Every structure is written in C-alpha cells, then in structure tokens.
Amino acid sequence: MAKQQDIHELLRLKRFEQPDPEYFDKFLRDFHRNQRADLLRRPLWRITLDRLQNAFRQGSLELYGTALATAAVLIFAGITATNILSDNEPVSNLAALSERQTSASQDAMFSINANAAYPDLNSLPKIARSDSRSDMPRYVIDARPVSYERSFSF
C-alpha cells in the first residue's frame, strides 16, 4: 500500500504542470476567433439547418407562431383565389378552343395551297356547273338581293 501511496504522490506532482495564466486569456480569444472562422467556413444550408434545429429544440416555435399562422392564412387565401379563378376557366377555354379550331382550319387550307403549287384540279371539290342564276354571285345589300346581273351589263 505504501508503494501505491508513493505512486499517487508522484502523480500529484503533475498537477503543477500548467501553462501561465495568460495562456487561458489567449485561449478564450483564440476560441472566439475560431468560432468566427468556423461560421465563415460553414455552408449556408448548414447554418440554416442548425438554426431550425435550435428553434424546434428550444420550443421557440411559439415565438414564430404568428408568422406561421400568417403564412398559413396567406397560403389558404392563395389556394382559394386560384380555385375561384379556375371557375371562370370554361368560358375562356371555349374562346381559346374556337380560336384554336379557326387557326387549325386556316393552317390546313394554307398547307393545301402551299403544298400544291399547281393543284390537281381533279382533287379539288367538284362544283356543279350550270347556267342557272343561282350559281351566279349574289350581291346583297341590307339582306335584300340587288341583282343577279353583272354590273357591267346594261
């Protein structure tokens, strides 16, 4: 046991191996500097994640309750407004549809004319030829036929 006590006393000498007191002042300054450097080195997502974790861990969710509630109301209002606007959509859809159809038929006609520089007459729709006056162009003014005669025929 005496031997154990000797070892113990020898080891107790080591407690005097301490740096100067100034070391600990410098240590604190270095610690602050390292903290700042660490903040600069850390990516933004990591800082944000840490802050979120801290916010939830500290139960400071109540502090942001108002902001969260406002955000929720705004989101709800946005969704409602979107739904209201989408109720008017059929009218505009119809207009858009008819516009699209007109455009498509025009395109089709243009493609026929464009593809056939010299269109095949046989492919064109047959027009019944007759000398009847009904085949002549009708000039209509105020829904009343004016004449079936050509204007230059006196």
Next chain:
Amino acid sequence: MQEAQPITEDAELVARTQSGDPAAFDQLVVKFSPRLYGLVYHMTSNHEDTNDLMQDIFAKAYRSINGFRGSSSFYTWIHSIGVNMTINFLKKRGRRFQMSLDDINANIQNDEEFIKLTSSESPVRDADMKELQQKLNEAMMKLSYEHRAVVTMFDIQGMHHGEISKILGVSEGTVRSRLFYAHKQLQSYLGEFR
C-alpha cells in the same frame, strides 16, 4: 473540488447559453479550461495537441449545448466530451508523442503542497525535477488510453471514483479495477523513484 462549487451557477450559465447568450458560455470556458487543460494535457503529454483539442472540445460543447438536459452537471458533461475526444485523438495519433517539459509553472516552487511533496520526508527529494517529469510522462504514455484517463482524473486531478465513473460511463468497480492495474504498471515503470 466540483462538489464545493456552486453547480446551480453552472446550470444558470448553461441556461443562458441555451437562450442565446454567448457571454455565458465564455464564463464556462474561463471556469473549466484550466481543469480541462490538465485532463487533456496529461493524456496527450503535448502542449500543442492539448491546445488544439481544447479548442475542439469547447467548440463541440458550444454546438451541442442545446442538447444538454442537465441530467448530469456541466462539469461531468464537458469532461466526458473531453475524455472521449482525447481518446479518439490518441487512437488516431497512435503511439507518437512529444514531451513538453517546459510547461511547469515556475511559481510552484513556493506552493505549499509542492514543498511538502518534495520535502526531505518525500521519496522524491533527490530526484531532478525534469528527469522526474520525463519519467512520469513516459510512464503515463505507456498506459492504455483508458487507464491513462482514469489515472489522470483520480491521481492528478483528484476526482472521486463516482465522478470518474459518470464521466467515463462505466461502473465504479471498473474505475477501481482500472486504477489498480494502472498503478501496478506505473510502479514497475517508476521503481527507481520509490
């Protein structure tokens, strides 16, 4: 010893840190860095490594302070971080180490306890201080990391078995067992000084 220190004061500083007051953590750093320095230094036996580890330990403690629930004292918690990080560092570093023998405080020549230990009745009266330090460091470095941690906390820092068991997360019986085997090893290494 820590028991005599107001733990409630530490708890208050921790609470202030957790609520976003970094100055409170500074007070904890100032309060605990000398003791933590002793723990880390006597495990690494190198001043530069100790300095780097101390920075890392307090940085980790600051980052994790919100996870500290107060189930143990801050003293136990910070020492637990310190021991674990130092053991991890030593495992990475391996057996390489450098002696730092110039760190002894010159003022200890007037320290009452030091005079008593090195008095004529002391078994170390004729030992050259530098040689003694060197032998002690060498002997400590031959211990395993776990044994070294226990010896540092018990023999050098004067902690109780109960405190050490909380810091290391082992039973008091394990602490006593490690101490017994560590002392046996040290006796053989330091035989010439007995």
